[in-house]
Amino acid sequence: MSEIKTQNVHIDSHEEHHDDHAHHETFISKYIFTTDHKMIGKQFLMTGIFWALIGGALSLIFRIQLGFPEADISWMRPMLGEWITPEGRLDPEFYLALVTMHGTIMVFFVLTAGLSGTFSNFLIPLQIGARDMASGFMNMLSYWFFFASSVVMFSSLFIETGPAAGGWVVYPPLSALEQAIPGSGLGMTMWLVAMALFIVSTLLGGINYITTVINLRTEGMSFSRLPLTIWAFFITAVIGLLSFPVLFAAALLLIFDRSFGTAFYLSDIYIGGEALPQQGGSPVLYQHLFWFLGHPEVYIVIMPAFGITSEVISTNARKPIFGYRAMVGSLLGIAFLSFIVWAHHMFVSGMDPFLGSVFMLLTLVIAVPSAVKVFNYLTTLWKGNIVFTPGMLFSIGLVSLFISGGLTGIFLGNSAIDIQLHDTYFVVAHFHLVMGSAAFFGMMAGVYHWFPKMFGRMINAKLGYVHFWLTFAGVYLVFFPMHYIGIAGFPRRYYTWSSFETFSNIFQDLNAFVTIAAIITFAAQFIFLFNFFYSIYRGRRAPQNPWHSNTLEWTTPIEPGHGNWPGAIPTVYRWPYDYSKPGAADDYIPQTVPYSETPESNTDFENELAALEKESGVEEVDETKE
Amino acid sequence: MDNTLLILGAFGAILILVILITVFRVITLVDVAKGSDKKRASGSNFNNALLMPIFGLLFLGGIFYYSWASFEDYKLPVASDHGVKTDELFWITMLVTGGVFVITHILLFWYSWRYRFSEKKKALFYPDNTKLELAWTIVPAIALTVLILSGLFVWNDITADAPEDAINIEVMGYQFAWGVRYPGNDGELGDYNYQLIDNTNSFGVNFNDKAALDDFMPLKLVIPKDTPINLNIRARDVLHSVFLPHFRVKMDAVPGMPTNFHFVATKTTDEVRSETKNPDFKYEMACTEICGRGHFSMRLEVEVLTKEEYKKWASEQKTWVNMNQDYFTEGNGKRFELPKLAEEGQENEEKLSVNAAL
Ligand code: HEM
Ligand SMILES: [Cu+2]
Ligand SMILES: [Cu+2]
Numbered sequence: 003m004s005e006i007k008t009q010n011v012h013i014d015s016h017e018e019h020h021d022d023h024a025h026h027e028t029f030i031s032k033y034i035f036t037t038d039h040k041m042i043g044k045q046f047l048m049t050g051i052f053w054a055l056i057g058g059a060l061s062l063i064f065r066i067q068l069g070f071p072e073a074d075i076s077w078m079r080p081m082l083g084e085w086i087t088p089e090g091r092l093d094p095e096f097y098l099a100l101v102t103m104h105g106t107i108m109v110f111f112v113l114t115a116g117l118s119g120t121f122s123n124f125l126i127p128l129q130i131g132a133r134d135m136a137s138g139f140m141n142m143l144s145y146w147f148f149f150a151s152s153v154v155m156f157s158s159l160f161i162e163t164g165p166a167a168g169g170w171v172v173y174p175p176l177s178a179l180e181q182a183i184p185g186s187g188l189g190m191t192m193w194l195v196a197m198a199l200f201i202v203s204t205l206l207g208g209i210n211y212i213t214t215v216i217n218l219r220t221e222g223m224s225f226s227r228l229p230l231t232i233w234a235f236f237i238t239a240v241i242g243l244l245s246f247p248v249l250f251a252a253a254l255l256l257i258f259d260r261s262f263g264t265a266f267y268l269s270d271i272y273i274g275g276e277a278l279p280q281q282g283g284s285p286v287l288y289q290h291l292f293w294f295l296g297h298p299e300v301y302i303v304i305m306p307a308f309g310i311t312s313e314v315i316s317t318n319a320r321k322p323i324f325g326y327r328a329m330v331g332s333l334l335g336i337a338f339l340s341f342i343v344w345a346h347h348m349f350v351s352g353m354d355p356f357l358g359s360v361f362m363l364l365t366l367v368i369a370v371p372s373a374v375k376v377f378n379y380l381t382t383l384w385k386g387n388i389v390f391t392p393g394m395l396f397s398i399g400l401v402s403l404f405i406s407g408g409l410t411g412i413f414l415g416n417s418a419i420d421i422q423l424h425d426t427y428f429v430v431a432h433f434h435l436v437m438g439s440a441a442f443f444g445m446m447a448g449v450y451h452w453f454p455k456m457f458g459r460m461i462n463a464k465l466g467y468v469h470f471w472l473t474f475a476g477v478y479l480v481f482f483p484m485h486y487i488g489i490a491g492f493p494r495r496y497y498t499w500s501s502f503e504t505f506s507n508i509f510q511d512l513n514a515f516v517t518i519a520a521i522i523t524f525a526a527q528f529i530f531l532f533n534f535f536y537s538i539y540r541g542r543r544a545p546q547n548p549w550h551s552n553t554l555e556w557t558t559p560i561e562p563g564h565g566n567w568p569g570a571i572p573t574v575y576r577w578p579y580d581y582s583k584p585g586a587a588d589d590y591i592p593q594t595v596p597y598s599e600t601p602e603s604n605t606d607f608e609n610e611l612a613a614l615e616k617e618s619g620v621e622e623v624d625e626t627k628e
Numbered sequence: 629m630d631n632t633l634l635i636l637g638a639f640g641a642i643l644i645l646v647i648l649i650t651v652f653r654v655i656t657l658v659d660v661a662k663g664s665d666k667k668r669a670s671g672s673n674f675n676n677a678l679l680m681p682i683f684g685l686l687f688l689g690g691i692f693y694y695s696w697a698s699f700e701d702y703k704l705p706v707a708s709d710h711g712v713k714t715d716e717l718f719w720i721t722m723l724v725t726g727g728v729f730v731i732t733h734i735l736l737f738w739y740s741w742r743y744r745f746s747e748k749k750k751a752l753f754y755p756d757n758t759k760l761e762l763a764w765t766i767v768p769a770i771a772l773t774v775l776i777l778s779g780l781f782v783w784n785d786i787t788a789d790a791p792e793d794a795i796n797i798e799v800m801g802y803q804f805a806w807g808v809r810y811p812g813n814d815g816e817l818g819d820y821n822y823q824l825i826d827n828t829n830s831f832g833v834n835f836n837d838k839a840a841l842d843d844f845m846p847l848k849l850v851i852p853k854d855t856p857i858n859l860n861i862r863a864r865d866v867l868h869s870v871f872l873p874h875f876r877v878k879m880d881a882v883p884g885m886p887t888n889f890h891f892v893a894t895k896t897t898d899e900v901r902s903e904t905k906n907p908d909f910k911y912e913m914a915c916t917e918i919c920g921r922g923h924f925s926m927r928l929e930v931e932v933l934t935k936e937e938y939k940k941w942a943s944e945q946k947t948w949v950n951m952n953q954d955y956f957t958e959g960n961g962k963r964f965e966l967p968k969l970a971e972e973g974q975e976n977e978e979k980l981s982v983n984a985a986l
Contacts, residue, residue: 077633094921094922094924095920095921098918098920098921098923168918169918173867173917173918175865175866175867175883176866176867176918176919176920179865179866182803182865182866182919182920183920183921268883268884269883269884269885270822270864270883270884271822271864271865271866271883271884272822272823272825272832272864272865273803273864273865273866275827277822277823277825281884282884283884284884284885285867285882285883285884285885286882286885319743319751320745320750320751321751321752321753321754322753322754322755323755324754324755324756324757325755325756325757325761326755326756327756328756328761350869350878350879350880351880351882352879352880352882352885352887355783355784355787358783358787359780359783359784362776362779362780362783363776363780366772366773366775366776367772369768369772370765370768370769370772373764373765373768374761374764374765376732377761377764378761380732380735380736380739381754381760383736383739383740383743384735384739384743384752384754385743385751385752385754386739386743386751386752387743387745387746387749387750387751388677388739388740388743388744388745389668389669389673389745390669390672390673390676390677390740390744390745395676398680398736398740401736402733402736405728405729405732405733405736406729409725409728409729410725412721412724412725412772412775413718413721413722413725416717416721416775416776416779417779417783418713418714418717418779418780418782418783418786419714419717419718419721419779421714421786421876421877421878422711422714422718422873422876422878424878424916425869425871425878425916425917426916462652462655462656463672464655464659464672465648465651465652465655467672467675467676471679471683474683475683478687482691483694486694486695486698486701486702487702489702489703489704490701490702490703490704491704491871491873493871493914493915493916493924494916495918495923495924496923496924497923497924498924499924501924501925501927502912502914502927503908503909503910503912504704504873504874504912504914505914508701508702509701509702528644529648532645532648532649532652533648533652536648536649536652540652542656550668579755581751581753582750582751582752582753583753584753589750589751
């Protein structure tokens with residue numbers, strides 16, 4: 003009860019706030035230093051799109067190297083300058099820098115900030131019935147820390163010694179010693195600074211998401227009535243809060259090792275003609291710390307995509323999501339397990355093989371809740387009435403990609419098999435399907451689905467279909483062949499394989515094919531970009547509830563202002579998945595419709611709830627319907 | 629030249645933009661004319677639904693075809709005892725996951741087509757089914773347990789302590805090559821210390837240790853068939869990783885933390901040559917941990933001989949001490965106490981050639 007009271011107080015004070023703000027909203031307070039969660043969400047989205055383009059472009063450069071190692075690429079010199087050798091080839095060190103920056107950008111800046119940042123911000127208050135985040139100011143800070151981090155990371159691309167080049171995992175000693183690779187000089191320093199800022203941003207955002215979900219749910223919005231999107235964002239934020247500080251610590255110790263002569267990660271090193279004084283550190287320690295974040299991080303990336311997909315699939319299959327409890331349960335299970343599987347990235351790092359056995363066990367356990375999710379999605383489609391919006395297409399694509407990529411995890415999680423597959427292209431195939439592509443598809447599903455809410459206009463569906471089919475075929479053509487290349491033993495992060503007879507004379511054609519597919523897939527994204535930006539201004543005006551959806555965000559005005567609902571915040575009476583309920587006239591019943599208004603479709607239990615609604619007198623009942 | 633490229637690029641971009649805008653306009657107009665923007669699901673819904681099974685067919689068909697057709701390319705010959713077992717695990721897992729892959733994808737693409745939208749239909753309200761959910765939690769759990777257990781036995785065998793009679797060979801990674809060191813006649817690798825490393829003594833071998841005197845360091849890794857080999861792995865600058873693809877061997881080389889991997893090779897180089905009908909076949913060692921500029925070129929040739937051939941080869945190798953006598957008379961090696969050791973007398977004097985070094 004007391005919870006509800008504070009809620010009301012908050013609402014009132016906010017309404018006043020809202021009113022006197024609206025009058026002197028300037029360009030700066032509206033678009034730049036905004037505290038409105040919707041605008042902050044859009045800021046994250048725009049920055050995420052920018053980074054996706056950069057990250058994608060970098061990958062094309064190294065894909066050209068892999069597909070056409072003999073090609074003369076002097077034409078890139080105006081852009082890349084000295085990184086193109088006099089013979090017109092890519093510099094091998096810059097190749098590594100490209101791989102490193104591509105990974106860092108995609109994992110953190112696109113699929114963490116761009117995905118969680120966009121949708122947690124945009125959807126949490128709208129779907130739980132809140133005027134804004136718990137702290138709009140912290141939320142604003144979260145974006146601007148991300149922006150600062152982006153500026154530093156982006157600048158590092160242009161410095162003379164090149165950006166960080168030790169792989170996105172930046173294992174020391176390589177990342178600690180400038181003598182080992184020039185990218186470990188200033189470039190690595192900037193990488194660390196950018197990541198520190200990034201972590202601050204993530205934590206500020208995460209604290210806000212958690213607080214908001216716990217405290218600001220509207221009346222009737224119990225946890226068991228939360229849309230799965232919110233569950234996913236909530237749990238993601240908790241994982242982030244617990245794991246990112248560990249990366250921060252790892253980075254901090256690395257900074258000490260780099261600049262202050264400590265030896266957390268360094269020992270017995272002879273490099274550049276001299277034996278370094280550091281002794282007693284352990285490079286394996288860094289790997290443990292990194293993957294303690296790193297593995298949860300991959301779930302931080304995929305869980306919001308799961309949430310979005312659950313929502314979109316249920317809405318467009320016109321069916322309740324199958325097994326709501328199991329869906330929440332599997333999210334919780336994955337979240338918990340994601341903290342105790344990290345060492346599966348280290349089976350052959352030299353750690354105690356017994357640990358390897360333990361982590362193999364735990365890793366394969368995590369496949370169970372993942373499988374449950376897939377089966378539940380399939381059953382949700384079964385006997386549905388499926389409307390293929392672009393959002394729905396991307397959600398179905400996600401399910402396919404998650405299956406394809408998840409299954410290869412079962413090979414890798416088996417330490418005996420992983421001996422051969424570790425650090426080959428098989429791993430690259432695995433995580434680009436299960437994480438990269440699947441999360442990207444989740445993000446796209448979200449953009450297409452909530453575009454009308456974000457901009458008050460419809461995004462062109464037909465261009466969306468073209469975008470989907472090209473991208474769906476494209477990512478499979480790019481990443482599926484990598485399985486074969488990996489099974490043949492090709493190591494990853496190789497500038498070329500021609501030094502080895504084992505890896506020469508095969509698959510050069512396949513690598514060229516992959517490169518061409520990558521270029522086409524990348525080009526297809528410009529269809530989306532055009533559609534996105536053009537529709538913001540020229541799209542058809544959005545109706546109130548374009549997808550006939552149950553969740554609260556569609557009860558706000560078509561273009562909600564600061565504070566989201568002009569009047570009181572609606573009360574919630576039911577879960578968000580009453581689609582195609584037997585007896586109901588429509589194939590959806592929004593969360594704001596009380597049971598007492600739907601006697602024709604209520605179950606016995608819901609009739610009891612309807613009676614309670616009457617007692618508390620929350621809503622007048624339409625007697626005539628009975 | 630550069631400018632024309634830029635102008636062409638800009639021109640192309642504008643052209644594409646104009647095309648996209650036109651397409652966008654046309655689609656919008658057609659939708660309005662047909663009234664399909666008001667409908668729940670227009671003709672596109674049918675097309676998208678139909679594309680699903682078509683895509684599914686091409687997708688699964690393509691995978692099966694390519695997996696079949698290029699089998700010879702991606703199937704890497706296996707030449708170690710444990711490799712046979714891990715390959716077996718790999719293919720068992722392939723069978724299990726392949727089945728799941730095909731079934732789930734057929735369902736996914738079939739349902740998408742079968743249950744496409746129709747105004748006349750209503751979806752089935754089917755929020756849960758505890759039994760079903762329990763079933764598909766437990767069945768994968770059991771399947772995974774079987775996979776885990778079979779993996780566990782193999783893993784434990786592979787990572788058990790090396791057998792007593794294994795030949796210890798040291799492999800050291802550095803930017804950007806591999807060094808190998810053999811224990812010599814005494815079967816024992818001499819001590820090392822990274823602070824003793826210099827331009828000549830790249831391993832940092834401590835030549836005050838008697839066991840080091842007969843160590844030899846050839847330019848390739850040569851091993852006998854059917855004999856347990858224990859690789860003593862280390863790195864002297866950054867992380868590297870020993871990868872012997874044909875032997876299914878991989879282990880990181882870590883500065884400051886020696887690691888090891890033992891295995892038994894089952895085929896000599898010659899045997900694989902006749903088996904694959906490739907007279908130039910060579911085993912190779914690669915690096916699989918990013919280590920800098922030359923990461924992609926850290927190649928070491930590996931040769932497997934019969935036991936007899938190996939014995940002969942090993943007996944022909946000159947010790948490092950013998951090969952680098954200048955080092956001890958003029959170079960940094962003066963700091964070692966070779967003379968004293970020589971006086972104590974070694975069993976294999978002429979081979980060691982310590983006296984010769986003085
Ligand atoms: C079905 C459950 C899964 C299992 C059993 C599994 C297992 C593994 C294992 C053992 C590795 C290490 C492979 C190696 O380096 O040798 C790995 C790598 C990876 N996995 Fe998964 N995985 C699963 C699902 C996922 C999901 C859902 C994601 C992300 C959303 C993901 C993302 C990654 C990434 C990013 C890497 C590679 C990191 C790197 O080395 O750069 N995995 N996975
Ligand atoms: Cu992991
Ligand atoms: Cu390397």
